[in-house]
Amino acid sequence: MIRRFTAVTVSWQFLFALTVGPAFAAGDAERGAQLYESRCTGCHSLDANRVGPMHRGVYGRKAGTVAGFSYSPAVKNSTIVWDEATLDRWLANPQELIPGQRMGFRVALPEDRADIVAYLRRESGK
Amino acid sequence: MSSTALTIPPTGIVNDRRNFLAGVGKATLSATAVALIVGCESLAQGSGTMSDVNILNTALGLEHEGIMAYQIGAESGLLQPEVLKVAVMFQGHHKEHREILAGAIRKLGGTPVAEKPKAEYAAALNVASIKNQADVLRLAARLERGATNAYIGVMPAFADRGLAQVAARLVADESMHWTVLASALGEPLPAKALSFGA
Numbered sequence: 001m002i003r004r005f006t007a008v009t010v011s012w013q014f015l016f017a018l019t020v021g022p023a024f025a026a027g028d029a030e031r032g033a034q035l036y037e038s039r040c041t042g043c044h045s046l047d048a049n050r051v052g053p054m055h056r057g058v059y060g061r062k063a064g065t066v067a068g069f070s071y072s073p074a075v076k077n078s079t080i081v082w083d084e085a086t087l088d089r090w091l092a093n094p095q096e097l098i099p100g101q102r103m104g105f106r107v108a109l110p111e112d113r114a115d116i117v118a119y120l121r122r123e124s125g126k
Numbered sequence: 127m128s129s130t131a132l133t134i135p136p137t138g139i140v141n142d143r144r145n146f147l148a149g150v151g152k153a154t155l156s157a158t159a160v161a162l163i164v165g166c167e168s169l170a171q172g173s174g175t176m177s178d179v180n181i182l183n184t185a186l187g188l189e190h191e192g193i194m195a196y197q198i199g200a201e202s203g204l205l206q207p208e209v210l211k212v213a214v215m216f217q218g219h220h221k222e223h224r225e226i227l228a229g230a231i232r233k234l235g236g237t238p239v240a241e242k243p244k245a246e247y248a249a250a251l252n253v254a255s256i257k258n259q260a261d262v263l264r265l266a267a268r269l270e271r272g273a274t275n276a277y278i279g280v281m282p283a284f285a286d287r288g289l290a291q292v293a294a295r296l297v298a299d300e301s302m303h304w305t306v307l308a309s310a311l312g313e314p315l316p317a318k319a320l321s322f323g324a
Binding site for chain 1: 176177180181183184187188191249250251252268269271272273274275276279280282283284323324
């Protein structure tokens with residue numbers, strides 16, 4: 001009985017994963033703002049291209065399309081559109097998401113990534 | 127803010143403003159020094175990768191920006207003489223960082239990223255909003271803290287652990303700069319440990 005219950009439970013989880021896809025916890029944009037200031041502003045600004053491209057509007061934008069910024073060929077040729085899933089993977093390990101890109105910075109903790117993404121989404125007006 | 131809050135080490139720099147302005151672009155470290163600091167053995171063995179080159183070039187971009195920020199601050203005429211001396215010293219550190227990074231990039235077979243035109247840095251850093259010495263120092267402190275956190279954030283990505291050690295040495299300089307600048311601005315020191323990279 002226990003074994004059967006477990007099998008049913010696993011099946012429901014499997015179905016949920018198939019139909020809904022990976023779930024992303026809603027981040028805290030306010031905490032994300034603090035994290036952005038401390039970790040991201042070394043290279044990025046919301047409204048100016050610096051070492052990295054400007055971030056306002058990044059959420060929902062196709063990768064490698066900010067005017068006036070010189071991207072790596074890897075990012076320029078990417079078909080990725082930035083959303084919760086892609087930004088989370090990018091911040092966790094950008095090289096794994098887009099091999100050949102130039103950013104080495106990583107955000108290790110999932111909750112930190114979620115908060116930063118929530119902030120970027122808010123500042124993108126999404 | 128009082129300029130007397132900034133102290134110059136006994137072995138401090140002797141550059142005046144003219145020397146400072148003339149020094150931009152000069153290499154300050156020999157290739158031998160670069161090899162010694164970076165660790166020529168690990169580089170010669172090819173343990174670095176193009177990924178490491180990209181990370182180093184990003185760091186070099188930060189150093190270019192920092193050098194130009196101090197340059198703009200020095201040319202603003204807003205810095206008192208004692209503060210200018212410290213700014214000259216810190217800019218000199220960033221120039222040494224630049225040479226170390228560029229040397230490592232070349233040793234790995236890459237091409238060091240070039241600095242951008244001064245006007246681009248000025249626009250991106252909103253230099254037009256700077257009105258006094260404290261504004262200059264706040265900008266410098268923000269860049270130093272950002273650079274510190276950026277270096278900390280990229281260290282895990284280095285394939286060559288020797289380069290991670292180099293990054294650790296660079297970040298120590300950046301955090302020292304931030305500490306001096308924050309002190310000069312009268313900002314409180316971090317109450318808790320591990321405030322950088324958080």
